[in-house]
Amino acid sequence: MTEPHDEGSSAPAFPVPRTCPYRLPDEYVGLRESEPVSKVTLPTGREAWILTRYEDVRAALNDPRLSSDRGDPDYPMLVEIAKSDKDSNLSIAGMDAPEHTRARGAVVGEFTVRRMEAMRPRIQAIVDQCVDAMLAGPKPADLVRAVSFPVPSLVICELLGVPYTDHAFFEDRTSTMLSMTLPPLTRQRAFKELQAYLDELVTSKEKDPTDDLLGRQIVKARKKDAYDRDALADLAFLLLTAGHDTTGNMISLGTLALLERPELRARLLDDPAGTPDVVEELLRYFTITDIITARVAKEDVEIGGRTIRAGEGVFALGGAANRDPAAFANPEEIDVERGARQHLAFGYGPHQCLGQSLARIELEIVYTTLLRRIPDLRLATEADSLPLKNDVAIFGLRELPVTW
Structure with missing residues (x-):
């Protein structure tokens, strides 16, 4: 089992808050260059x-030896969570x-590209309604x-x-649960209230x-005599919380970039x-x-020349990876010609984001509609x-004041 942090350790604190919409923390860039697999100290100690x-x-x-099991006592948490909350694996x-x-196979059919594309007219109507x-x-x-938030919430x-x-x-x-600064009891109460609502x-x-x-999941599972109401409530919890917060934040940040970069606006419109x-x-x-892609080693694993021992936690930083010059030329620049479809914004491997096709369609429609309707x-x-929003x-962005 991973032991609490020794006060004499030199492992730096993690996570490091972002201080600019466009930049990752310099600390992550420095570690990628000098010590790409490194020890850190979590807020829990x-x-x-x-x-x-x-x-x-x-x-x-993509390594099955690194577990996603949040019920594992060694799973690395950024905030203290009550045992009863850990038992819910989302x-x-x-x-x-x-x-x-x-479990993924039972629901993946709901998120096929074809099914998501069929939602495009309705998503367009929702975006137009919000813009109106x-x-x-x-x-x-x-x-x-x-x-930013009404669109994915409605969808x-x-x-x-x-x-x-x-x-x-x-x-x-959701915002209360994701906070890294609110008291544990406050986050726990929000978790329980949302859990009860979905139940x-x-x-x-x-x-x-x-x-x-x-x-549809209820009908499908009953036909197979495999209905599990707790599992369905947990699935609803995951999809509801992840389905609006992530896309909402990307709408805001992407729009900011479009408003500040005329060449991107022209690209979308032309x-x-x-x-x-x-x-x-x-x-x-x-x-x-x-910073949310965490794992715990079930056995010793070697990554990047370092040995991660069984019971040790791992955070795979997709943002730092997506700015890695070994994978993307001039990664600090927005270059739409690079064809960056191998990025890790939706994760990678068995746990890659279920709703990525839906998110892509929402972003496409929002960005183009905003620029077309409000030139x-x-x-x-x-x-x-x-x-x-660097404490969650x-x-x-907490706010994005715009005018026209």
Whole structure:
């Protein structure tokens, strides 16, 4: 078992907050160059390893000896979590094979490219609705509140069959849970409240399975006599929390880059077919989930020439990997011509993000709609004064004031 950090250790503190929308912490860049597999001290006082090179991160995320089991007492946590919360593995995100393979296989059909593409007209309508409301309101407007979070919240609510009237509740509980600075009891209370909400939702759908993801999963599992209501509630928890927060933050950061870089705006407006390339490069460049990909070694593993012992925790830093010059030429530049589809913004290996096709479509539609419908959209403040979400596990902007 990994021991609590010794006060005499020289392992640096982790994570390091981002202080600029466009830059990763200099500490990660320095470690990638000098000590790409290195020990750090977590806020809990324990030590873990961090990986900062692209090659090492990919290897770790695809290695079955590195476990995703959040119930493991050695699993590296950035914040203290009550044992009862650890016992909830957040469905497939906290499973290893073969359980993970079976659970993912049961739901992966809901997220095929074809099914997600079929949602494109509805997503476009949701984006237009949010843009209409913003244009009808006062200037300047906060794009975070007007578009960035309402769009993915509405989309994931419709996909799962969650009443959108409850969006303020689950958005608030999600941000509270992801905080790395709020007291443990506060985070735990938010976790329990959201868990209870989704448990009630699943109970209602058991009585009347509606034509949405949760309803279809209930019908499908019952036909196979394999229905597990707790597992479905955990899946709903994972999809609801991950499905709006990540995409919402990428909408804000990507829009900021588009507003500050006229060449990117021109690329989207003049060459709609090239929109996917712009989205992929923005995903690589920002990599907002840089610090949440954690694992625990089930046995000794050698990565990057270092031995990670059984019971030791590992954080595979996708953001540092996506800025690795060994994988991407001039990685600190936004270059839509690079074809960055091998980036790690959605992870890699068996746990690669289920909803990545949906996220891509949402980003494509939001970016192009904003620039097409509001050609004079611009920042209403200086970029360096924007409040950052650097005290939570998923990076983003708290506000993005815009005008037109």
